[in-house]
Structures are given as structure tokens and as C-alpha cells.
Amino acid sequence: MTNSAFAFTISSVPFDEDYRPADRTRITTNFANLARGECRRENLRNTLAMIDNRFNSLMHWDNPTGDRYAVELRIVTADLTVGLRDGAETFPLIEILATTVVDRRSGERHDGMIGNNFSSYVRDYDFSIRLAGHIRENPDGGAPDGFGELHGNLFKRFLASAAYRDRFPKPPVICLSVSSRETYRRTANVHPILGVEYGTDRLSRTDDYFARMGMRARYFLPPGGVAPLAFYHLGDLTGDYSNVELASTVATMETFQKIYRPEIYNANSPAAEHYRPSLSRQDYSLTRIVYDRDERSRLAVEQGRFAEQHVIRPHGAQLERWSATAGL
Structure with missing residues (x-):
């Protein structure tokens, strides 16, 4: 199969209080999980309000009432088409978020961050199917x-595709939870938006996974936050992106982490100088947003199996040859 038999396309939908996940959406994502059930509209409204409030707390100068800005979100889906014409198959490969910041005072709109959340069917397969099976057979063997x-x-x-480059001028920044398996140490480095930088002596499994995507991790505890976030990026995180872009990703992703990892990100006391996150911590507060974490874990396995059946088994070898030799 030639390179021309593979193609990326991008689509997007608003993430607002009217959002309903499409059938093809990877439903373990933060935003899709919140948008189902009896409390869906209230969940979405409260989540968006939390994001706006957090952004305004970070961008507080010339903002005395703390409500100057609003953050708009769009869910960006990257599809991969395999094959030509009548025999082509299209799969949702990656979902990320794009933010736009609206200045309510001036009416101006500013590009925020592209990336933020990161969802991937192939990643579900890697962690929930491939890695889990390998660990069962090799308990001390590490990753396959x-x-x-x-x-x-x-x-x-x-x-590198035209689909991405024609739409977004900068590489994405992905913002996730730090690992509960690692210890992080506070440094003297402080950024006005990202906050206090933390470091660690070794890469977590997620850090290593993102390194294979060409991204490296830095860890920051934002002002007013209680735990550091992991920022995966290409290039210069603090030099390539504006304060507006950085604040939009902190506001968005810290909000999601407070909802589904409250033990870490909605703890009642901030991270110490030497900090190891724990999901067994009891000293934390819950948000008013309904979220089913157990369901999310089950769905990750189901979606990993979907990727195995529809992507890895029928097309894995061809994709490996194409992706590894296409002039990267």
C-alpha cells in the first residue's frame, strides 16, 4: 500500500452545554464522559464555569472583577483514512481540544492552546490491551x-500533515496528571502562569510514551493550584507560547483533573517540596460534577479492543511501515 493510501482529515465540534458525544467519539475522554446521563447539562455548565473562573484567576491583571475573559472549547478529531476510493476505511485516530479566549471587555478573540487533552484509540490499545497482557505474562518485565x-x-x-499544518500554526501542548508512581521535587524556577516548576529523577511510563511522540515533559504547580501538572510539548514551552495560551491550557486541564482526580488536584493542602501524588488520599474535596471513574476504566479496555480489531490487526503492519519510513 502506498503513502497515498493513507490520509488525515480534521473535524471539530464546539464543547459547550449543548454538546452531545457522537457515536464515533472516544467516550473515555474527559469531555465526553461528562456529557452523558441525567446531569449532563449541569455537568457541562459547571465545568465551563470552572474553566472560566480559573482562567480569570490566572489572567488577573486589569481584571478587577475576575470575569473579563471566557474560554471557548472545540473538540478536534483527527481521522485516518486507510485505502483508496471504494475500499477506504476511516478511523478516529486522535482527539484533542482547541481553546479560544474571548475578551468580554473589548470583544476581541484570541487563539488559545491546541492540544490540552489527548485521547487516542491506539493509545487505549497500547495501555489497556498490549501492556496489560504483557504485564500479566511478565510481571517484572517492564513494557514490551x-x-x-x-x-x-x-x-x-x-x-507533519497538511491537514494539521494548514489549520494550526503551532505544535500542540498536552497537559495531563503527574504520575502516582513517581516523586517530584520543587525547584527554584517560577513562571507567572505555569507557576513553580517541579522535577523528577526518571521518566514515568507516560513520559516515555510521549517521548516516542517527540514530546518532552515539564512539571509545574500553577498559582493557586495544589498539585503539579505534566506539560508535554515540542520546542520551548515557556518561549513559544503566550500567557493567554498557557493560561487556557492550565484552566482547562486543571478543571478536568479536579473533576476526575480530586484526590490529587482538589486536595485540601498543596504539594510539598518533595511530592508523590496518591489516589488513595482522603483529604480532598469533591466538585459538584458527576463523574464515573470506574466506567471510564472499563470503556478504555473496550476501546482498546476496538482499535485492536479495526486498526491494529488488519492494518498494523502497513501502518508501521508507512509511519516509520515517510520522511519523519
Whole structure:
């Protein structure tokens, strides 16, 4: 199969209080999980209000009433088409978020961050199916050989594609939770938006996975936050992005983390100088947003199996050859 038999396309939908996940949406994502059930509209309204409030707390100068800005979100889906014409198959490969910041005073709209959340069917397969099976057979064996290479190369191909470059002028920044398996140490480095930088002596499994995507991690505890976030990026995180862009990703992703990892991100006391996150911590507060974390874990396995059945088994070898040799 030639390179022309693979193509990326991008679509997007608003994430607002009227959002309803499409059938093809990867439903373990933060935003899709919140948008189902009896409390869906209230969940969405409260989540968006939390994001706006957090953004205004970070962008507080010349903002005395703390309500100057609003953050708009769009869910961006990258589809991969495999094959030509009548025999082509299209799969949702990656979902990320794009933010836009609205200045209510001037009416101006500013580009926020592209990336933020990161969802991927192939990543579900890697962690929930491939890695889980490998660990069952090799409890002390670490990750399987080549773990994350296909996903990493597909991600690089996506960023290099005309579909991405024609739409977004900068590489994405992905913002996730820090690992509960690692210890993080506070440094003397402080950024006005990202906050206090933390460091760690070794890469977590997620850090290593994102490294295969060409991204490296930095960890910051934002002003007013209680735990550091992991920022995965290409290039210069603090030099390539404006305060508006950085504040939009902190506001968005810290809000999601407060909802589904409250033990870490809605704890009642901030991270210490030497900090190891724990989901067993009891000293935390809940938000007023309904979220089913157990369901999310079950769905990750189901979606990993979907990727195995529809992507990895029928097309994995071809995708590996294409993604690894397409001039990256």
C-alpha cells in the first residue's frame, strides 16, 4: 500500500452545554464522559464555569472583577483514512481540544492552546490491551519491545500533515496528571502562569510514551493550584507560547483533573517540596460534577479492543511501515 493510501482529515465540534458525544467519539475522554446521563447539562455548565473562573484567576491583571475573559472549547478529531476510493476505511485516530479566549471587555478573540487533552484509540490499545497482557505474562518485565513506537510515529505524521499544518500554526501542548508512581521535587524556577516548576529523577511510563511522540515533559504547580501538572510539548514551552495560551491550557486541564482526580488536584493542602501524588488520599474535596471513574476504566479496555480489531490487526503492519519510513 502506498503513502497515498493513507490520509488525515480534521473535524471539530464546539464543547459547550449543548454538546452531545457522537457515536464515533472516544467516550473515555474527559469531555465526553461528562456529557452523558441525567446531569449532563449541569455537568457541562459547571465545568465551563470552572474553566472560566480559573482562567480569570490566572489572567488577573486589569481584571478587577475576575470575569473579563471566557474560554471557548472545540473538540478536534483527527481521522485516518486507510485505502483508496471504494475500499477506504476511516478511523478516529486522535482527539484533542482547541481553546479560544474571548475578551468580554473589548470583544476581541484570541487563539488559545491546541492540544490540552489527548485521547487516542491506539493509545487505549497500547495501555489497556498490549501492556496489560504483557504485564500479566511478565510481571517484572517492564513494557514490551517497541511499546508506543507505532502510536508515536502516527502522531508525528499527523503533525507533519497538511491537514494539521494548514489549520494550526503551532505544535500542540498536552497537559495531563503527574504520575502516582513517581516523586517530584520543587525547584527554584517560577513562571507567572505555569507557576513553580517541579522535577523528577526518571521518566514515568507516560513520559516515555510521549517521548516516542517527540514530546518532552515539564512539571509545574500553577498559582493557586495544589498539585503539579505534566506539560508535554515540542520546542520551548515557556518561549513559544503566550500567557493567554498557557493560561487556557492550565484552566482547562486543571478543571478536568479536579473533576476526575480530586484526590490529587482538589486536595485540601498543596504539594510539598518533595511530592508523590496518591489516589488513595482522603483529604480532598469533591466538585459538584458527576463523574464515573470506574466506567471510564472499563470503556478504555473496550476501546482498546476496538482499535485492536479495526486498526491494529488488519492494518498494523502497513501502518508501521508507512509511519516509520515517510520522511519523519
